Every structure is written in C-alpha cells, then in structure tokens.
Amino acid sequence: MSEHDALLVEKTLLWKLGKDLSNIATGFYSENFRPDYKMHIELTGFDFENSVYYFNVGQGDTRLWVDCKKHGFISAGGSKLWRDSIMGFRKGDVLAAYLKGNGFxxxxxxVETPRPIRHVTIGGVPLLNAGLVSNGMDRDLQSDEKCEYVAMVEWIRAVDAGEAKWKAKSGIYTTTHVRASLDGQPKRWRSWKASSASTSGHSCNDARFPGSWKAASKSWPP
Known part of the structure; x- marks a missing residue:
C-alpha cells in the first residue's frame, strides 16, 4: 500500500469514527498520525503547513511600528482586501516584517491568529487600552470588514525604524502587497521556516533548512 493510499484509509476511518477512534497501538509511526480528539481543530502538519512570509507592517495614521514592536503584534485593516491578507496567517507562521522606506x-x-482588535487583550487588558502611541486603531471598531485585525507575534528579533536592515541592489525580496510568501526565496529565508518548525514542536527533516531561530536572527536580513 502506498503512503497516499494509507493516508486515504486513515482519513476515511477518522471521518467515520470521529472522536471514538484511538490509536491504541501507536508504534514507530505514531507521530505521523493525528492526535486523539483533535478533529474539531486545525493542526499544523495535518490540515496546513506553516510557512515563512514577507509582511508589510505599514506606518501611518492607523498603525505604527513602535506599537507593534513594543506589544508584540502585527495588524491590517480598512477594507476586505487588507483584512483577508492578514487573515491568511496561521499560528506558527514565520514573518519578516518590512517597513516601507526603511527596511526590515x-x-x-x-502565536495567535488574527482577530478583530476589539477582541484582543494583553495580560487581560484590551489592546486598545494598553497605551498605544497610535490613536487610530479603533477606526471602524464594530465593522468586521473594515476594523483593524491583529495577530499576536513573538518577536525573535526586532529593531526601531531607524535601525531597519536594508541593502540596496542585494536582490532581497520586497513587494507592495501586505503579505507574500517567501518560500521560493533564497536559502537563508527558508532557514527561518525550519527554525519555526523546531520552535513550534515540529521537526524539519529537510537538510536545506539548518540552523536555529537565534542563529537566523543574528544574520538577518540575508
């Protein structure tokens, strides 16, 4: 039986038996099977794969990098297009934050998937009451289409705008899009993807992806 056929059988059994199915004989390949009682949630490695992204953090009346850096988040909003862009992030994804006109x-x-800012708290305190420098993040607060959407981030390395990393004519990828995949970019970008996998408890067996978060952050940008 091929791997594809085996996984198809597993999926059929999970669909049929639901929460009553348990891998009693876990065996050598137990890590390749979905954990018990997790059909109701999406799991990385089973329902989706984490990836590494470029993210344009934006700077203006609505949001400021100084707030993102201090409180550990990224945000986007104002229209369905910008909302949908940030909603593409999954827990565990890696991002390279780019500030237009400055650099990375x-x-x-x-660490937390995007949601409307009115639902975001830090230590039990609403983000909007956490002393933000920007006074425009409450724009269209009750509109699910136009309000600001926030994803919480664990910054491995973050600097002030004046210390942004950039090297002209180096071939480093940038775009006007809010979010873009870096999976097809040079090797050093991809090494951060492997680091995210090990940090979130998932192994990466691809030899092209060596290193650690600490090592990768020391050498950024590539």
Missing part, C-alpha cells in the same frame, strides 16, 4: 525591522512567529 523584525523577524517573528505568529
């Missing part, structure tokens, strides 16, 4: 200002990992 942070390397981080998503």
């Amino acid at each position: 200002v942070g390397i981080g990992r998503i």
Whole structure:
C-alpha cells in the first residue's frame, strides 16, 4: 500500500469514527498520525503547513511600528482586501516584517491568529487600552470588514525604524502587497521556516533548512 493510499484509509476511518477512534497501538509511526480528539481543530502538519512570509507592517495614521514592536503584534485593516491578507496567517507562521522606506525591522512567529482588535487583550487588558502611541486603531471598531485585525507575534528579533536592515541592489525580496510568501526565496529565508518548525514542536527533516531561530536572527536580513 502506498503512503497516499494509507493516508486515504486513515482519513476515511477518522471521518467515520470521529472522536471514538484511538490509536491504541501507536508504534514507530505514531507521530505521523493525528492526535486523539483533535478533529474539531486545525493542526499544523495535518490540515496546513506553516510557512515563512514577507509582511508589510505599514506606518501611518492607523498603525505604527513602535506599537507593534513594543506589544508584540502585527495588524491590517480598512477594507476586505487588507483584512483577508492578514487573515491568511496561521499560528506558527514565520514573518519578516518590512517597513516601507526603511527596511526590515523584525523577524517573528505568529502565536495567535488574527482577530478583530476589539477582541484582543494583553495580560487581560484590551489592546486598545494598553497605551498605544497610535490613536487610530479603533477606526471602524464594530465593522468586521473594515476594523483593524491583529495577530499576536513573538518577536525573535526586532529593531526601531531607524535601525531597519536594508541593502540596496542585494536582490532581497520586497513587494507592495501586505503579505507574500517567501518560500521560493533564497536559502537563508527558508532557514527561518525550519527554525519555526523546531520552535513550534515540529521537526524539519529537510537538510536545506539548518540552523536555529537565534542563529537566523543574528544574520538577518540575508
């Protein structure tokens, strides 16, 4: 039986038996099977794969990098297009934060998926009451289409705007898009993807992806 056929059988059994199915004989390949009682949630490695992204953090009346850096988040909003862009992030994704006109200002990992800012708290305190420098993040607060959406981030390395990393004509990828995949970019970008996998408890067996978060952050940008 091929791996594809085996996984198809497993998926059929999970669909049929649901929460009553348990891998009694876990065996050598137990880590390749979905954990018990997790059909109701999406799991990295089973329902989706984490990836590494470029993210344009934006700077203006609505949001400021100084707030993102201090409180550990990224945000976007104002229209369905910008909302949908940030909603593409999954917990565990890696991001390279780019500040237009300055350069790269942070390397981080998503620790909480995006949601409307009115639902975001830090230590039990609403983010909007956490002393933000920006006074525009409450724009269209009750609109699910136009309000600011926030994803919490663990910054592995973050610097002030004046210390942004940039090297002209180096071939480093940038775009006007809010979010873009860096999976097809040079090897050093991809090494951060492997680091995110080990940090979130998932192994990466691809020899092209060596290193650690600490080592990767020391050498950024590539």
